[in-house]
Amino acid sequence: MANLLGKRYQCSVCAATVLVTKAGDGKLLCHEQVMEVAQAKPLPSSD
Amino acid sequence: MLDARLLSGGPDGLDAALADTLGSPALLVVDGLRDVDPPGLELLRRVPLVTAGRAPLDSAHADAVDLVLADDAALGRAQVGCARAPRAATAAALLLRCGGGDWWDGLVRESTTYSMLQGGSEFLGWRSARGEPAAARDPGPRVRVDRHGRVTEVTLTRPERHNALDVRLRDELHAALGEAFAGEGPVVLLGDGPSFCSGGDLDEFGTFPDPAAAHLVRLSRSLAARLAAHGERVVVGLHGACLGAGVELPAFAAHVVAADDARLGLPELGLGLVPGAGGTVSLPRRIGRHRTLELLVHDGTISAAAALGWGLVDEVVPRAQLRSRCRQIAESGS
Numbered sequence: 566m567a568n569l570l571g572k573r574y575q576c577s578v579c580a581a582t583v584l585v586t587k588a589g590d591g592k593l594l595c596h597e598q599v600m601e602v603a604q605a606k607p608l609p610s611s612d
Numbered sequence: 613m614l615d616a617r618l619l620s621g622g623p624d625g626l627d628a629a630l631a632d633t634l635g636s637p638a639l640l641v642v643d644g645l646r647d648v649d650p651p652g653l654e655l656l657r658r659v660p661l662v663t664a665g666r667a668p669l670d671s672a673h674a675d676a677v678d679l680v681l682a683d684d685a686a687l688g689r690a691q692v693g694c695a696r697a698p699r700a701a702t703a704a705a706l707l708l709r710c711g712g713g714d715w716w717d718g719l720v721r722e723s724t725t726y727s728m729l730q731g732g733s734e735f736l737g738w739r740s741a742r743g744e745p746a747a748a749r750d751p752g753p754r755v756r757v758d759r760h761g762r763v764t765e766v767t768l769t770r771p772e773r774h775n776a777l778d779v780r781l782r783d784e785l786h787a788a789l790g791e792a793f794a795g796e797g798p799v800v801l802l803g804d805g806p807s808f809c810s811g812g813d814l815d816e817f818g819t820f821p822d823p824a825a826a827h828l829v830r831l832s833r834s835l836a837a838r839l840a841a842h843g844e845r846v847v848v849g850l851h852g853a854c855l856g857a858g859v860e861l862p863a864f865a866a867h868v869v870a871a872d873d874a875r876l877g878l879p880e881l882g883l884g885l886v887p888g889a890g891g892t893v894s895l896p897r898r899i900g901r902h903r904t905l906e907l908l909v910h911d912g913t914i915s916a917a918a919a920l921g922w923g924l925v926d927e928v929v930p931r932a933q934l935r936s937r938c939r940q941i942a943e944s945g946s
Contacts, residue, residue, distance in 0.1 A: 610779045611830035
């Protein structure tokens, strides 16, 4: 699974966060686990 | 009704004639428009009412008004539509009149007008009649993404609500489109269930924090902006109810295929609003500002065949062939 430019990835063990500035393949690992993409900040409805 | 002769004497005659109107009635039909000369036509551009003339009109005269009325039935629909929400109808006409140009600028203008109306009496009246708004509670993902070779297929997955656009669908679709466009290849957009998208989820309407904040939220998580920026890569398949955002967003796409059961419409006037999903940018590019306003004031929907005639959609296929035809266009480019 590709890592996307501009996305933040977090380690679920130590909360270290990386920001991807160059997209590419491969896995981001921390504490031997694949780092999870941080979800977009929830915004309220605009309607 | 305005006698066109009042336009021949400069702005004072027009001001005197319009002095007693403030928004209602919102529709100003110019009687004898085709005899008005350019200085008179120029005055009409600055009238804060929905202006109309009767067909046939050459392009210079059509350009001077917001609506071109084909017949008495069209006049009737325009009167009913403008009376339903005179301030929203006028705001829509003024917005479309200053249209054209860069799509982002158009989205900023649209959002500004929308937020203005969210603070107005017509929307407030609709909301009071409808009752308390609430966030949607049905669980489950709103969007599914599949890849077939180079093609990314994004499908709306809220069929029991006709893919009504609630906050969750907005956010999931925004993220899915962002990822699709970050990659390569064509993007196909479809909807599960009986309809492509019935527009904004009305149960949620009124949950916006306040009009000023809503303006910024709208521009920060804009589905219209995503599609406007990458529309040349997009094929949309429409079926069933395609209302509000369900017609505004597809209109940004390079290819729009409609199933024969598709019904397209803009219901926002009934809420005291204008289109808020980019429709004042996307529809005029395909069908012009006159037909866009006509669709907005029209109380109802148009068929896939009528939409094809206007250029709002690019082709019509039997319902059963919609998905395969969209894939075919995405894979082969035509």
